[in-house]
Amino acid sequence: MTTDLDSSAKLRPDLDCAPPHTRPRPSGTSREEETPDTLSGPLADARAQLADAIEILGLDDGVYSMLAHPRREMTVSVPLRRDDGEIELLVGHRVQHNVSRGPGKGGLRYSKDVTLDEVRALAMWMTWKCALVDVPYGGAKGGVRFDPKLYSRDEVQRVTRRYTSEIIPIIGPTQDIPAPDMGTDEQVMAWMMDTYSASLGHTVLGVTTGKPLELGGSLGRPTATSLGVAHVALAALSYLGRRPSGTTVAVQGFGKVGRGAARFLREAGVKVVAVCDEYGAVFNADGLCLPELEAHSAATGSVLGFKGGEELENSDALLYLDVDVLVPAAIEGVLHAGNADRVRASLIVEGANGPTTPAADEIFRAAGTLVIPDILANAGGVIVSYFEWVQANQAYWWSQTDVENRLRERMERAWNRVLEYAALHDISLRSAATVLAVDTVTTAHLTRGLYP
Structure with missing residues (x-):
């Protein structure tokens, strides 16, 4: 150690x-x-x-x-002309929790459940995350309250550009740098970067991260959060004296984070026996064939109906399986006082932000369950976002090997710091x-x- x-x-x-x-x-x-x-x-x-x-x-x-309390927050109206000509008014937020250590940094999420308090919490967690892994940022977060799956791609673009134009006064490569989050992707970041650049009259690649490679994105960024989750999960297994090949894992969430985390853990020898998405869960005691499951999910939009596994009663049933490791990689608050005593995994690795409530934390601590917190476990995304920002500012791009080696080094360093401090106190x-x-x-x- x-x-x-x-x-x-x-x-x-x-x-x-x-x-x-x-x-x-x-x-x-x-x-x-x-x-x-x-x-x-x-x-x-x-x-x-x-x-x-x-x-x-x-x-x-x-x-x-x-x-x-946040240092600064902005709530904006986002009028949208739908494809059929109707006008719909959406609401967006951008919160900068703390900028003492550098510009704000945090994702932008599109979800029907976005609230200002949720964005405030996520911005605070980003502050701690950046400080913990020693990147020179403060914490920020943004969101627009709508479900992008119910809108056309052109409509999502119009939402993005109008939202960006409203928050331009408080974002920028030295002020606040958005990145993808739930419901957004590298194309959304490209639209944000273009809208901001158009307002200034010149291209500013460093205003967002998580962009396409063609527009200043970084190799390794799309999978960074997932790879970081895998790094600390494997470090924790080593600390607990367990070999990957004798370990089972269930992953809640099969999106940006959960899908990649499952793949990287499987490549390390861990048996992935269950995954779920918002529609349901699938289980195979002998291990799921992830390439086939990914292809099925891409083709159908869900893990349900996958022939290589049996469907569980519901998505929550995945949380209570008899597995060694649980990776909650979906939304906040899924592990709480009402269900924490039903969780059988001895190791929980938080791929999502805030999946465990304080009451559940107390239950897990009393039971001897090891919980790797979100601000450590899922920090890979902001680490490689920092790498992307550095590369954009220097106009010099690194190889994927460089990116992944630097990511592993920072994740392992943070893991060791936290582990030692927890033991000491x-x-x-x-x-x-x-x-x-x-x-x-x-x-x-x-x-x-x-x-x-």
């Missing part, structure tokens, strides 16, 4: 010696209005995790308030990861100083 924690990741010297949970809460501004109890969903979870880190670090309530991997990230961001913010 690596024991080389760089100084920026450590707690302040006066706090290193005291057991984290024995430190008294500092006095300061009341946190009554900021408590997660007044909220629900992802933002409540994100603020609860922040509050835990603030307490472990011994920081005051003023720092909590500063980090619990007898806290969960999530608490350790959040503490390390919050301490890094707080140090940067306070070193810069509060503007009068």
Whole structure:
């Protein structure tokens, strides 16, 4: 195990010696209005995790308030002319949680479930993710509330260009750099880049990441998040003394992250016995043939109907299978107080953002289940987005081998830091990861100083 924690990741010297949970809460501004109890969903979870880190670090309530609220947020109207000529009004958001360590960085999602609080939570998690894996960004996130599957490609393009034009004042290669997320892809990033560039009168490749290769994208970016999930999953199996060849895994979600994570784990020798999408789940105790399943899903739009596996009762049934590893790679809050005690996997690797609630975390910790938190497990995407941004700024592109080697190095370094810190302070991997990230961001913010 690596024991080389760089100084920026450590707690302040006066706090290193005291057991984290024995430190008294500092006095300061009341946190009554900021408590997660007044909220629900992802933002409540994100603020609860922040509050835990603030307490472990011994920081005051003023720092909590500063980090619990976004630095800047914008809500915009996105009028859309449908293909039939009707006008529909959509709503979009862009939230910049913290920019103390560099420009905002975070995905853009298109979903009928997008809310401002969800975007706030995702932006906060992006801040911690960037700090944890040491990329010089703050956290940001965006979303437009609509289901792109119900709209034509031309309509999605019009939504993208209008949304981009509305948020142009707060984005840019040195301000805030969007990337793909749920419901968006490299074509959406190309439209965003073109819209932004047209407004300035010249091409600005660095305004988005996750673009097509022809427009300044990076080799290795489409699979980066999935590959990062696989790297830390394999590192955790090694830590637990398990061989990939004797391990079974179930993957919830067969989209951008889950599909690639399943493929990379299978290539490493792990037996992928179940996957699911929004329509249902398939299972094969002997292991699913992923190339055939991917072809079936691409042809039909779902994993259902795949002849190489039996259908489970529903997608949730996948969460409770008797497997060694569970990879929730779909949406937030799928593991909660109502179902955590039914999960039989001994290792959970969070491919999605926020799939585990704080209540479920407590249940897993009591049961001895190891949870690799989202801000570590799925950080591969933002790492390679950073690589893409660097390449665009230099107009010099790396080989896929260079990209993947650098990705593996950063993921393994972050894993070792978190693992060591959790062991040193007898806290969960999530608490350790959040503490390390919050301490890094707080140090940067306070070193810069509060503007009068």
